Amino acid sequence: MNLTSYPAEPFRIKSIEPVKMIPREERERVIREAGFNTFLIPSDDVYIDLLTDSGTNAMSDRQWAGMMMGDEAYAGSRNFRHLEETVQDIFGFKYVVPTHQGRGAENLLSQITIKPGQYVPGNMYFTTTRYHQERNGGIFIDIIRDEAHDASLNIPFKGDIDLTKLQKLIDEKGAENIAYVCLAVTVNLAGGQPVSMKNMKEVRKLTSRYGIKLFYDATRCVENAFFIKEQENGYSDISIKEIVREMFSYADGCTMSGKKDCLVNIGGFLCLNDDDLFAEAKELVVVYEGMPSYGGMAGRDMEAMAIGLKESLQYEYIEHRVKQVRYLGEKLREAGIPMIEPTGGHAVFLDAGRFCPHLTQDQFPAQSLAANLYVESGVRSMERGIVSAGRNKDTGEHHRPKLETVRLTIPRRVYTYRHMDLVAEAVQSLYQKKESIKGLRFVYEPKQLRFFTARFEEID
Numbered sequence: 094m095n096l097t098s099y100p101a102e103p104f105r106i107k108s109i110e111p112v113k114m115i116p117r118e119e120r121e122r123v124i125r126e127a128g129f130n131t132f133l134i135p136s137d138d139v140y141i142d143l144l145t146d147s148g149t150n151a152m153s154d155r156q157w158a159g160m161m162m163g164d165e166a167y168a169g170s171r172n173f174r175h176l177e178e179t180v181q182d183i184f185g186f187k188y189v190v191p192t193h194q195g196r197g198a199e200n201l202l203s204q205i206t207i208k209p210g211q212y213v214p215g216n217m218y219f220t221t222t223r224y225h226q227e228r229n230g231g232i233f234i235d236i237i238r239d240e241a242h243d244a245s246l247n248i249p250f251k252g253d254i255d256l257t258k259l260q261k262l263i264d265e266k267g268a269e270n271i272a273y274v275c276l277a278v279t280v281n282l283a284g285g286q287p288v289s290m291k292n293m294k295e296v297r298k299l300t301s302r303y304g305i306k307l308f309y310d311a312t313r314c315v316e317n318a319f320f321i322k323e324q325e326n327g328y329s330d331i332s333i334k335e336i337v338r339e340m341f342s343y344a345d346g347c348t349m350s351g352k353k354d355c356l357v358n359i360g361g362f363l364c365l366n367d368d369d370l371f372a373e374a375k376e377l378v379v380v381y382e383g384m385p386s387y388g389g390m391a392g393r394d395m396e397a398m399a400i401g402l403k404e405s406l407q408y409e410y411i412e413h414r415v416k417q418v419r420y421l422g423e424k425l426r427e428a429g430i431p432m433i434e435p436t437g438g439h440a441v442f443l444d445a446g447r448f449c450p451h452l453t454q455d456q457f458p459a460q461s462l463a464a465n466l467y468v469e470s471g472v473r474s475m476e477r478g479i480v481s482a483g484r485n486k487d488t489g490e491h492h493r494p495k496l497e498t499v500r501l502t503i504p505r506r507v508y509t510y511r512h513m514d515l516v517a518e519a520v521q522s523l524y525q526k527k528e529s530i531k532g533l534r535f536v537y538e539p540k541q542l543r544f545f546t547a548r549f550e551e552i553d
């Protein structure tokens with residue numbers, strides 16, 4: 094397989110949504126009004142929106158047709174049956190609990206599996222995942238391989254769990270004090286880095302030996318499967334669907350954000366094999382989400398998700414998806430822009446630490462870089478660094494992630510290669526005047542998940 098050949102879009106465009114760029118003086122006003130937080134910019138003022146790949150997917154004609162087949166009955170919707178059968182077929186789990194989005198599933202899983210004081214090791218944290226684990230008394234421990242924290246190291250499968258770290262945690266704390274192991278495919282905050290099948294097998298073996306449960310964060314599992322097919326020995330002739338099935342054969346269940354690899358705009362689910370855990374999840378889903386046959390989704394949304402899941406497994410789709418992201422990464426690498434290597438499945442991550450060496454991490458370089466990129470070009474990106482990491486619950490200190498990054502996240506099936514060219518040009522032009530990027534300080538800092546709504550001002 095050729096890593097640098099880029100397939101044309103495997104679709105033609107049937108419906109369009111115009112975009113426009115507002116003048117620079119207006120963008121300067123907009124970013125000030127948004128408190129230098131790209132989450133607070135009105136979408137109408139954005140030219141190319143790379144804030145997130147979450148819920149920003151373009152649906153196919155088949156999915157839109159499916160929307161018209163929504164069965165909006167309060168209970169027993171046929172669309173749930175379709176979704177349930179599809180998820181069981183693809184992932185191989187016994188039970189499916191629908192939720193309004195991924196964090197709804199994380200809430201349920203955390204409540205039914207974590208006893209206060211227990212450890213929850215995982216391959217790097219994710220914001221909402223860790224929040225729910227901690228809210229239920231869990232202590233998150235990062236057991237991703239060390240190389241994941243080295244932004245410039247270009248090696249495959251940087252998302253793997255370090256088995257020595259997991260073994261050490263078991264030895265020190267005791268298996269009974271570990272709620273479960275959380276394995277994310279791919280690892281969002283490490284740059285969308287995939288996990289190898291070999292690692293999944295080994296983690297299963299180790300956890301089984303101690304009777305520890307293993308749950309996946311399945312959010313970008315199809316992107317992960319593509320990397321396995323492309324780069325892991327023995328998988329080049331195996332279909333994406335079979336790879337996904339094998340990946341999940343090593344897990345006890347998973348949480349899924351439908352807003353990513355399911356190719357829809359909203360939704361999620363929790364999968365389980367254990368009868369007792371399923372009984373508990375079913376009782377809780379009624380409290381937080383809705384009936385076990387809709388869990389916060391409309392019938393039409395479940396139909397679109399069932400169809401989207403099947404489409405996501407088509408090779409032409411996923412090859413274009415991952416390679417379009419890689420194309421942007423390649424352009425930036427050629428221009429000498431510091432970024433996380435290698436390019437992951439859903440985004441290109443700029444290394445703000447090296448982009449803005451004149452700023453300390455306490456001056457929020459990634460937050461400021463994202464704000465400045467918007468002013469430069471109308472391109473909206475997102476901070477993934479110290480602001481996203483939040484504060485330690487006990488000490489009140491900032492968590493200090495080694496990776497201080499700006500994420501350029503590519504929505505699925507939305508933009509073309511030419512849009513990627515423009516983004517690359519914008520980043521390059523900002524890089525040429527990088528010393529003009531000023532540090533920031535908080536003027537408003539929310540207590541939870543602060544990156545969503547925090548406001549900042551520039552330090553002179």
Ligand SMILES: *Cc1c(COP(=O)(O)O)cnc(C)c1O
Nearest residue numbers: 194195196219221281312350352
């Ligand atoms: C988006 C995301 C979630 C949470 O899902 P939502 O649908 O946004 O609630 C969990 N884990 C990862 C890795 C994600 O990217």
